[in-house]
Amino acid sequence: MKKNLTLAALLMVIAGCSGQQATTAAKPVNVTSLGGKAPVTSNAAADSEAQYPTRGTAINRNFSEQPPLIPHKADYPITLQRNSCLGCHSWDKASKMKATPVAKSHVIDDKGTLKGQNYFCTQCHVPQADNKQPLVGNSFSQQ
Numbered sequence: 221m222k223k224n225l226t227l228a229a230l231l232m233v234i235a236g237c238s239g240q241q242a243t244t245a246a247k248p249v250n251v252t253s254l255g256g257k258a259p260v261t262s263n264a265a266a267d268s269e270a271q272y273p274t275r276g277t278a279i280n281r282n283f284s285e286q287p288p289l290i291p292h293k294a295d296y297p298i299t300l301q302r303n304s305c306l307g308c309h310s311w312d313k314a315s316k317m318k319a320t321p322v323a324k325s326h327v328i329d330d331k332g333t334l335k336g337q338n339y340f341c342t343q344c345h346v347p348q349a350d351n352k353q354p355l356v357g358n359s360f361s362q363q
């Protein structure tokens with residue numbers, strides 16, 4: 221019994237200490253913003269989002285052997301374990317997903333087994349969107 225009381229007293233002391241620590245106010249830290257004390261009066265408008273072609277539309281190719289441009293967002297993950305592009309473009313899934321199956325040149329057999337060098341799709345295929353803000357200039361010509 222005596223032992224228990226001592227323990228209870230000890231616990232109360234510990235609880236008291238920690239309670240006191242929490243109430244100690246932190247010292248104010250003086251941090252000056254790089255922008256100085258000038259108040260922010262206006263915020264820039266958010267960039268407009270990329271506008272991709274309507275679902276199911278392909279973008280015209282400019283020369284033969286051009287890897288077709290991707291007419292939709294292209295941030296589907298491609299990792300060593302999983303290639304999300306194949307979820308729609310592999311030979312067995314493409315018709316169900318209404319997507320063009322990967323080109324014949326990308327596969328090694330008539331089942332559509334992908335060649336290793338064609339695994340990282342976005343190495344060659346890039347997305348194309350109608351972006352509303354001016355982009356980097358481009359002087360590409362077909363000739």
Ligand code: HEC
Pocket residue numbers: 275276277278279287288289290291292293294295296304305306307308309317318319320321341342345
């Ligand atoms: C949710 C399904 C889906 C996923 C995932 C997907 N696509 Fe597509 N993709 C489509 C559809 C639908 C089209 C439009 C039909 C077409 O032209 O194949 C298309 C079109 C394309 C085209 C144009 C084909 C052409 O003939 O012009 C390319 C290239 C392409 N996708 C590449 C990719 C890549 C690379 C990825 C992964 C980063 C990817 N897609 C992921 C559904 C998908």
Ligand code: HEC
Pocket residue numbers: 285286287288303305306309320321322323324325326334337338339340341342343344345
């Ligand atoms: C090494 C470059 C390269 C890589 C990597 C690559 N492609 Fe292609 N792809 C091409 C080229 C070039 C063409 C057009 C010529 C052809 O058909 O072979 C093409 C054509 C296509 C087409 C159109 C097929 C058709 O019949 O019109 C689709 C769809 C496609 N690729 C999807 C993919 C997907 C999905 C991946 C990833 C799994 C991928 N490609 C990886 C270069 C590449």
